[in-house]
Amino acid sequence: MNRPTTRRKARGLLRSLLFIASLATATAAWAGKDHLEVSVSDILPQHVSLTSQSAPLAEGDFSSDASIVLRYDYVAHAFPDGTADFGSFALGQRLVDNSAEPGNDSNYPVTVTAGQNGTGQHLRVEVTPGNQQRNGPGDFDPASVAITTHCSAANPCPTDDGSEIEANLQFSQGSEVNTSVKIKVVVKLVHPTECVRFYNFLTDQDMTTVVDSTEVGVIKNGRNAGKVTATNPFGQFSDNVLVVNTCATEQNFDLDINLDPAFATNPNPTGNPGNAVFTYRGGVNVDPDTFNIDEFSMGTPHGQLLCLNNVILGGNESFLATVHMGTRRDLHVDDLPADGFLFTAAMLEPNLACAGAELAIQAATMSYTIK
Numbered sequence: 001m002n003r004p005t006t007r008r009k010a011r012g013l014l015r016s017l018l019f020i021a022s023l024a025t026a027t028a029a030w031a032g033k034d035h036l037e038v039s040v041s042d043i044l045p046q047h048v049s050l051t052s053q054s055a056p057l058a059e060g061d062f063s064s065d066a067s068i069v070l071r072y073d074y075v076a077h078a079f080p081d082g083t084a085d086f087g088s089f090a091l092g093q094r095l096v097d098n099s100a101e102p103g104n105d106s107n108y109p110v111t112v113t114a115g116q117n118g119t120g121q122h123l124r125v126e127v128t129p130g131n132q133q134r135n136g137p138g139d140f141d142p143a144s145v146a147i148t149t150h151c152s153a154a155n156p157c158p159t160d161d162g163s164e165i166e167a168n169l170q171f172s173q174g175s176e177v178n179t180s181v182k183i184k185v186v187v188k189l190v191h192p193t194e195c196v197r198f199y200n201f202l203t204d205q206d207m208t209t210v211v212d213s214t215e216v217g218v219i220k221n222g223r224n225a226g227k228v229t230a231t232n233p234f235g236q237f238s239d240n241v242l243v244v245n246t247c248a249t250e251q252n253f254d255l256d257i258n259l260d261p262a263f264a265t266n267p268n269p270t271g272n273p274g275n276a277v278f279t280y281r282g283g284v285n286v287d288p289d290t291f292n293i294d295e296f297s298m299g300t301p302h303g304q305l306l307c308l309n310n311v312i313l314g315g316n317e318s319f320l321a322t323v324h325m326g327t328r329r330d331l332h333v334d335d336l337p338a339d340g341f342l343f344t345a346a347m348l349e350p351n352l353a354c355a356g357a358e359l360a361i362q363a364a365t366m367s368y369t370i371k
Contacts, residue, residue, distance in 0.1 A: 033098060033105070033106050033176065033177060033178040034095045034096060034097055034098045034099070034105075034106040034110075034137050034176075034177055034178065035064055035095070035096050035098055035177060035178040035179050036064065036093065036094070036095055036096075036112060036171060036173060036177055036178075036179035036181055037062040037063060037064045037093070037094050037096055037181070038062065038063065038064075038068070038091060038092060038093050038094075038171070038181050038183065039059075039060050039061055039062045039063070039091070039092035039093075040057070040059060040060075040068070040070060040089050040090070040091065040092075040183065041059040041060040041089065041090045041092065042059070042088075042089055042090040043059060043070065043087070043088075043089045044087045044088050044089065045072070045086075045087050047070060047071060047072050048071040048072060048073050048188075049069070049070075049071045050068075050069070050070050050071075051067075051068070051069050051071075052065040052067065052068050052069075053065050053067055054067070060092070062092065062094065063181070064096075064179060064180075064181050065181060066180040066181060066182050067182070067184070068181070068182065068183045068184070069183075069184045069186060070089065070183065070184070070185050070186070071186045071187075071188070072086075072087065072185075072186070072187045072188070073187075073188050073190045074086075074187050074188065074189055074190065074249075075190045075191075075192050075195060075247060075249040075251075076189065076190075076191075076192065076249070076250075076251055076252065077159070077191055077192065077251075077253060077347070077349065077350075077359040077360075078151075078157070078159050078189070078253075078349045078350060078356075078359075079122070079149050079151045079157040079158075079159075079165070079187075079189060080149060080151065080252060080350070080351075081151055081152065081310075081350055081351035081352070082150075082151065082152060082351070083148055083149070083150050084148060084149045084151075085146070085147075085148055086123075086147045086148055086149050086187065087147045088144060088145060088146050088147060089144075089145050089147075090142060090143070090144055090145075091114065091127060091142070091143040091144065091145050092139070092140075092142065092143075093112060093114070093132065093139070093140040093143065093171075094137075094138060094139040094140060095110065095112075095134055095136075095137045095138060095140075095177060096137060097137035098178070106176045106177055107176050108134065108135045108136050108176070109133050109134060109135045110133065110134055110173060110174070110176050110177050111131060111132070111133045111173065111174070112131070112132055112133075112134075112140065112171055112172070112173045112177070113130060113131050113171065113172045113173070114127040114130055114131075114143065114169065114170075114171050115127060115130050115169070115170070115172075116167055116168065116169060116170075117168040117169070117170045117182075118168070121150070121155065121165075122149060122150055122151060122155070122157045122158075122165040123147065123148075123149055123150070123165040123166055123167040123185065123187055124147070124148050124149075124150060124167055125145050125146070125147055125167045125169050125185055126145065126146045126148070127143050127144070127145050127169070128143060128144050128145075128146070129141070129143060130143075145169065147167070147185060147187075149165065149187070153352075157189075158189065159189070159349065159357060160189070161189065161190065161191040162188060162189065162190070163188070163189045164186055164187065164188045164189070165186075165187050165189075166184060166185060166186045166187070167184070167185045168182060168183070168184050168185075169182065169183040169184075169185065170182050170183075192245075192247065192249075192251065195245060195246055195247035195249070195251070196243065196244070196245055196246075196247075196251060196360075197242075197243070197244040197246065197287070198242075198243055198244075198345075198347060198360050198362050199240075199241070199242040199243075199244075199287060199288055199362060200239070200240070200241050200242075200343065200344070200345045200362035200363060200364040201240050201242070201288040201291075201364050202237055202238070202239055202240070202343065202364050202366055203237065203238045203240060203291075204234040204236070204237060204238065205234065205235075205236035205237060205238050205324055206238075207238050207240065207291075207293045207322065208293075209234075210288060210291075211234060211237060211366060212365065212366055212367065213366060213367045213368065213369075214231045214232065214233075214234065214366055214367075214368050215231065215232040215233070215368065215369055215370075215371045216228055216230075216231055216327070216333075216336065216368045216369070216370050216371065217229040217230045217231070217232065217371050218333045218370050218371070226332050226333045226334065227331070227332060227333075228262075228327055228328075228331040228332065228333060228335075228336070230327075231326070231327055231368075232371070235326065236266055236324060236325070236326045237263075237324075237325055237326065237366075238322050238323065238324055238325070239257065239259060239322070239323040239325055239343050239345075239364065240288075240291070240320065240321070240322050240323075241255060241257055241320070241321045241322075241323075241345040241362070242286065242287070242288070242291070242318060242319070242320050243255070243311075243313060243318065243319045243320075243347070244284055244286060244287070244318040244319075245284070245313045245314070245315060245316065245317055245318070245319075246284050246316065247315060247316070248315035248316060249315055250312065250313065250314055250315055251312075251313045252310060252311060252312045252313065252350040252351070253310075253311055253313075253347045253348060253349070253350050253359060254307065254308065254309050254310060254311065254347070254348040254349065254350055254351065254352060254353070254354045254356060255307070255308040255311050255321060255345065255346070255347060255348070255354075256306070256307050256308075256345065256346045256348055256354040257277075257306045257307075257308075257321065257323055257343075257344075257345045258306070258343065258344045258345070258346075259306070259323065259325055259343055260337065260341040260342050260343055260366075261335075261337075262327055262328060262331055262335060262336060262337065262341060263325045263326065263327055263328065263341065263343075264325060264326070264327075264328045264329075265277070265304045265306075265323060265324065265325055266324050266325055266326045267304075267324075274303075275301035275302065275303055275304075276303070276304050276323060276324045276325065277301070277302040277303060277304060277305050277306065277308075277321065277322070277323050277324075278299035278300060278301055278302065278321070278322050278324075279299065279300045279302060279308065279319065279320065279321050279322075280293070280296035280297050280298075280299050280300070280319075280320040280321075280322070281296065281297045281317060281318065281319060281320075282295055282296040282297065282317070282318040282320060283295070283316075283317070283318060284316050284317065284318055286318055296318075296320055299322070306323065307353065307354035308321060309350075309351060309352075309353055309354065310350050310351040311350070321345075333370065336368070336370075340365050340366060340367040340368060341365065341366040341367075341368065342363060342364075342365055343363065343364045343365070343366075344361060344362070344363045344364075345361070345362050345363075346358050346359075346360070346361045346362075347359040347360040347361070
């Protein structure tokens with residue numbers, strides 16, 4: 001009565017042994033395949049780390065690991081708008097002879113394709129050349145990898161401090177080569193802290209004297225009583241917005257300048273068209289206390305434009321925007337603010353015509369007495 005059960009157990013044991021044998025055969029066949037190794041070198045710009053299995057990997061050292069990670073920091077308030085070149089690195093590839101191991105050898109020629117896994121929403125990597133063929137183990141020709149960022153209104157990149165964008169580079173070689181190697185490229189957005197200094201201050205129109213108070217002349221009698229006539233001792237002023245980048249990393253932003261409602265650009269845009277706004281470039285050893293306009297470049301005119309779009313500020317450089325201004329011609333004493341004049345300037349997300357998120361704001365004030 002127990003013989004059928006015994007036979008079933010025997011057949012089950014035989015199937016298990018055959019399955020284990022087939023796995024061993026497949027593993028042995030795969031073990032004999034040559035395998036791909038890669039290296040990363042000539043990394044631009046300066047990177048934070050290059051690791052393999054979370055351990056440091058030296059530039060130019062080869063690895064067959066599936067978790068090679070290249071990390072960068074991008075110091076700015078936002079990733080650049082549109083498609084922008086970010087960096088590059090040299091990619092080494094080689095097929096290592098594994099024929100001494102048991103199993104089936106690789107059949108040549110073998111073609112290895114290197115490319116991004118997926119299209120990459122915000123960060124993309126492109127390998128040149130992307131396909132290479134070998135007729136046996138050894139080194140492939142050197143390849144280069146270009147890294148680009150892709151941010152737009154339709155596909156916005158993250159803007160929070162510490163946000164990361166990434167791309168995965170993988171390798172395809174069919175069934176003749178053993179590899180699981182992958183390279184992940186990660187770029188982290190690091191908001192500048194000590195890198196960027198931002199000032200807003202007022203001077204006379206010649207930009208030689210810092211001003212924080214003024215006298216306002218008002219007609220006392222007659223049909224024009226209450227009309228503001230002038231300011232003293234300076235009849236015109238300059239609102240000066242200074243951005244200093246003390247780090248080597250380029251910064252970019254929109255700059256939005258807002259005058260107090262009692263003031264207007266001068267030359268006045270309706271009565272006397274001309275250039276009231278100028279921008280300048282200078283060094284990093286400058287602030288309102290040491291300010292000297294003679295240490296800046298020649299000014300670039302911007303008409304009456306108070307929104308400066310996509311300012312690009314180089315490393316170790318300063319950017320100065322000046323607005324020549326005076327009190328409005330139609331100003332009445334009743335229009336004067338109770339708490340003094342207020343002028344503001346805001347750094348905003350770049351290339352959005354001053355409609356982006358606010359990154360930083362600075363205010364300048366001027367008190368007054370009526371004469």
